[in-house]
Amino acid sequence: MASVAPSGFAAHTSADIQVKLLGWYDRHARRLPWRAPPGAALQDPYRVWLSEIMLQQTTVATVGPYYQGFLARWPDVDALAAAPLDQVLTAWAGLGYYARARNLHRCAQVVSEDLQGVFPDNEADLLKLPGIGAYTAAAVAAIAFGRRAVVVDGNVERVVARLFAVETPLPAAKAELKALTDTITPGRRAGDFAQAMMDLGATVCLPRQPKCLLCPLETHCRGRAAGSAADLPRRLPKKVKPTRHAVAFWLAGPEGALLLRRRPEKGLLGGMMEVPSTDWRDSRWQESEAVKAVPLAADWQALPGMVRHTFTHFHFEVTVWAAMTTRARLPKTAGRWVALDGLDGEALPTVMRKIIDHGLKQTADLRPASDG
Structure with a gap:
């Protein structure tokens, strides 16, 4: 026509x-x-x-x-x-x-x-x-x-x-x-x-x-x-973006390697690598709740500050807990160790690189916990 x-x-x-x-x-x-x-x-x-x-x-x-x-x-x-x-x-x-x-x-x-x-x-x-x-x-x-x-x-x-x-x-x-x-x-x-x-x-x-x-x-x-x-063009008022919250677990292992895991194939950041974390939700996490989601028993410490990132439909605020461990062998569900000089070869989205950078800057004084 x-x-x-x-x-x-x-x-x-x-x-x-x-x-x-x-x-x-x-x-x-x-x-x-x-x-x-x-x-x-x-x-x-x-x-x-x-x-x-x-x-x-x-x-x-x-x-x-x-x-x-x-x-x-x-x-x-x-x-x-x-x-x-x-x-x-x-x-x-x-x-x-x-x-x-x-x-x-x-x-x-x-x-x-x-x-x-x-x-x-x-x-x-x-x-x-x-x-x-x-x-x-x-x-x-x-x-x-x-x-x-x-x-x-x-x-x-x-x-x-x-x-x-x-x-x-x-x-x-x-x-x-x-x-x-x-x-x-x-x-x-x-x-x-x-x-x-x-x-x-x-x-x-x-x-x-x-x-x-x-x-x-x-x-x-x-x-x-x-x-x-x-x-022009006219636009309807933008909706206020909600904010989601999570606790990320920055874990350094033998020779300083970091623990990473792969996200599910479907959904946000599907198939990408991530720093393990709690679920992402609308309300902030209490310590008593977040501790149930840690990938490995260790001496976890909440780091100062917060990582903020904005996605298309929501803002994201992440509190980072950090720990060090001498344990090389991991539970199958925990993820895998990645050497610091190998991070550039990983499929890490921007928000995860922010979390890693935050951890690197804040963990200079951490020492490995005794894991038995």
């Missing part, structure tokens, strides 16, 4: 927007490691897919080194599919949203094993792959295969909300913004157009203090004309 331009927004205006924006992109496109120059041949689907998964809810500056590191180790989808999941999780550590890494690995296996290493070239089939949602399917179809697809991320939502002066607040406005983006998406150079919209939002149509005088679409922007551009 053909898209219909909104009232008062003629088809020739959409064409003018396309010409102006693509012309601007040809001159001002950001040079990014996963991006081909404007107007160049289609890009490697593996590289487009890898970058788009990494960029979900993560900044371009953060993704760059991770992307280069993944390509150096796994230059194509078959190499990534053959890698052990633990290596992939370790290489991903620090990027957050770890379900993306597990789905990335599973998707690579499906493409490699079931599709002979060839990514589908259309949104419908891309959507069938693990970890690929509507945005990623559209982005890969447009950028890697030149398909006309409506690509809408946070930057594009902001540009379109201002361009059409959409007053409906997010997230309720998402469907409307995608429909409006459809009215200005061209049939040719759809991938360049999508990346141009992203670049416009990232460099000119900024969340605060947009650089309207530098915008190639200024004369078409209804938000600019109404004086409301800087206030």
